[in-house]
Amino acid sequence: MEEILKFFLEYKEMIFIIILSIFLGIEVISHVPAVLHTPLMSGSNAIHGVVIIGAIIVMGHAESTLSLIFGFIAVVMGTLNVVGGFVVTDRMLEMFKKKK
Amino acid sequence: MEQITKIIEFTSEVSILEISYLVASILFILGLKKLSHPATARSGNLWAAAGMGAAILFTILFHKQNGQPIGNILWILVALAIGSFIGWYASIKVKMTAMPQMVSIFNGMGGACAALISLMEFPKMQNAMALAGDAHMLGGEGIAILLGLMIGGVSFAGSMIAFGKLDGRIGDIKHPILRIINLSFLVVLLVALIVILYMQPIENNNLPIYLFALAALIYGVTFVMPIGGADMPVVISLLNSFTGVAAAMGGFLYGNQAMLTGGILVGSSGTILTILMCKAMNRSLLNVIIGAFGVAGAAGTEDGDKTVKEISLSDAAVLLSYSQKVYIVPGYGLAVAQAQHLCHELDNLLSSKGVEVKYAIHPVAGRMPGHMNVLLAEADVPYEKLVEMEDANNEMANTDVVMVIGANDVVNPAAEDDPSSPIYGMPIIKVLDSKNIIVMKRSMAAGYAAIPNNLFYHQKNRMLFGDAKATLQKLVAEIKSL
Numbered sequence: 001m002e003e004i005l006k007f008f009l010e011y012k013e014m015i016f017i018i019i020l021s022i023f024l025g026i027e028v029i030s031h032v033p034a035v036l037h038t039p040l041m042s043g044s045n046a047i048h049g050v051v052i053i054g055a056i057i058v059m060g061h062a063e064s065t066l067s068l069i070f071g072f073i074a075v076v077m078g079t080l081n082v083v084g085g086f087v088v089t090d091r092m093l094e095m096f097k098k099k100k
Numbered sequence: 101m102e103q104i105t106k107i108i109e110f111t112s113e114v115s116i117l118e119i120s121y122l123v124a125s126i127l128f129i130l131g132l133k134k135l136s137h138p139a140t141a142r143s144g145n146l147w148a149a150a151g152m153g154a155a156i157l158f159t160i161l162f163h164k165q166n167g168q169p170i171g172n173i174l175w176i177l178v179a180l181a182i183g184s185f186i187g188w189y190a191s192i193k194v195k196m197t198a199m200p201q202m203v204s205i206f207n208g209m210g211g212a213c214a215a216l217i218s219l220m221e222f223p224k225m226q227n228a229m230a231l232a233g234d235a236h237m238l239g240g241e242g243i244a245i246l247l248g249l250m251i252g253g254v255s256f257a258g259s260m261i262a263f264g265k266l267d268g269r270i271g272d273i274k275h276p277i278l279r280i281i282n283l284s285f286l287v288v289l290l291v292a293l294i295v296i297l298y299m300q301p302i303e304n305n306n307l308p309i310y311l312f313a314l315a316a317l318i319y320g321v322t323f324v325m326p327i328g329g330a331d332m333p334v335v336i337s338l339l340n341s342f343t344g345v346a347a348a349m350g351g352f353l354y355g356n357q358a359m360l361t362g363g364i365l366v367g368s369s370g371t372i373l374t375i376l377m378c379k380a381m382n383r384s385l386l387n388v389i390i391g392a393f394g395v396a397g398a399a400g401t402e403d404g405d406k407t408v409k410e411i412s413l414s415d416a417a418v419l420l421s422y423s424q425k426v427y428i429v430p431g432y433g434l435a436v437a438q439a440q441h442l443c444h445e446l447d448n449l450l451s452s453k454g455v456e457v458k459y460a461i462h463p464v465a466g467r468m469p470g471h472m473n474v475l476l477a478e479a480d481v482p483y484e485k486l487v488e489m490e491d492a493n494n495e496m497a498n499t500d501v502v503m504v505i506g507a508n509d510v511v512n513p514a515a516e517d518d519p520s521s522p523i524y525g526m527p528i529i530k531v532l533d534s535k536n537i538i539v540m541k542r543s544m545a546a547g548y549a550a551i552p553n554n555l556f557y558h559q560k561n562r563m564l565f566g567d568a569k570a571t572l573q574k575l576v577a578e579i580k581s582l
Contacts, residue, residue: 044373048367050124050362051210054359080183088191
């Protein structure tokens with residue numbers, strides 16, 4: 001029990017962010033029309049590409065060649081996620097806009 | 101004096117970085133918000149992209165770990181360039197029908213990225229803890245690393261399998277034993293997670309973490325393998341939210357707010373989206389995950405001799421031309437045949453003859469919810485003509501002809517009247533309420549969910565066999581010559 005309380009105190013800011021973000025995510029999404037489900041999924045897919053920041057940090061502080069190689073792969077994959085995700089979403093949404 | 105200026109400089113760089121993360125988080129939230137409204141969706145996507153760009157740029161410029169700035173910058177830029185080029189090129193080239201596969205691959209990349217980060221951070225943490233003489237690795241850092249590795253790995257392997265299934269490279273393996281293997285792997289993973297946390301840190305003792313990563317990958321495969329092809333949209337959406345959580349674990353590890361908010365936002369909104377999709381198919385998430393679809397009930401409707409009535413092209417042309425109101429029910433078959441443009445041509449032609457033509461869109465038509473809307477939008481079909489299922493069902497009674505093109509499960513009456521059917525309870529487009537039905541189909545084969553469809557044998561229905569594109573072409577020509 002004490003461990004849990006200590007854990008909470010140590011990470012309280014992040015726990016707050018996590019809880020509030022969960023509610024925010026639900027709120028923001030809940031009124032989306034079915035038409036936009038696919039673009040929305042694709043757009044949020046691009047947003048979790050933010051994991052690339054972690055990959056950059058790892059690569060930026062890599063000490064061995066091996067971790068540099070792994071970091072390199074991670075950054076490439078993360079970029080694929082980010083760039084591919086946003087471009088694909090934009091392509092989809094472009095079509096919705098065109099016929100206005 | 102010199103020291104003081106140094107400290108101020110140091111903190112101002114860090115604050116710029118933190119402010120950029122705050123801005124990025126706000127842009128993610130606003131972007132998602134705007135993405136949920138048709139008029140603002142495109143700009144929402146760009147806002148989120150701008151937030152991402154800022155977060156990446158400022159991380160490279162100002163991030164410091166133990167006072168050390170980011171090194172290997174040249175290599176990082178090369179990696180960014182390679183990833184950007186491949187990602188951009190693949191997205192430009194992909195056909196709209198293959199969109200779900202593409203999203204699945206990108207999602208897998210994100211998951212793999214998260215897993216790799218954990219895989220590299222674990223040895224660092226363990227070595228540091230071994231030096232400090234800690235008794236175990238239980239703590240926020242260890243939990244974040246292991247969860248990031250597990251969820252990221254599952255998401256990566258699962259997304260690759262989902263890609264293979266959608267692309268028709270991997271079939272469904274629906275053996276009941278898979279369910280047991282599946283569950284036992286999950287148990288093994290969770291137990292291993294706890295065991296590793298309680299292990300004494302020993303320098304360079306990395307075998308357990310590699311085995312753990314391998315187990316996560318295998319679980320990702322066995323997790324998606326038994327799930328039927330028709331449920332892939334739900335799975336992709338679920339894996340999407342998984343990757344979000346994996347990214348958030350990275351944020352927790354580095355105390356990085358942009359990763360944390362971005363990841364959790366996707367995790368929670370992705371979960372809601374998944375549940376919305378399940379609701380549209382009237383299935384529980386648990387049911388989807390266990391993968392019971394399509395095994396039972398497939399043999400439930402073998403009663404009596406059934407005859408199929410065909411309709412000739414000219415009869416179909418006449419019937420359509422002299423109707424007042426026509427509904428088109430498009431399915432994935434239409435998209436596969438790349439016939440959405442022809443479909444729009446048919447609709448224009450009929451409209452010019454005074455026929456009211458609309459499209460009834462089932463929420464899960466296509467391979468992802470809303471996929472059909474994207475495909476029809478690509479063919480310039482006006483937004484107002486796309487009618488959502490419930491509204492379309494209300495209008496069915498005064499519809500003269502319903503033309504089902506390449507759709508099957510979403511019009512299967514078994515969902516309403518056959519409790520033994522696996523899709524029983526799924527809302528469908530009630531085409532039987534209309535006066536005439538024409539089903540355009542390649543053959544009598546069952547749909548994607550592999551469930552027989554009694555609609556084809558119904559007295560109101562007539563079949564128009566052939567490839568959707570070729571048949572539509574002929575039909576358009578026939579109507580023109582009337």
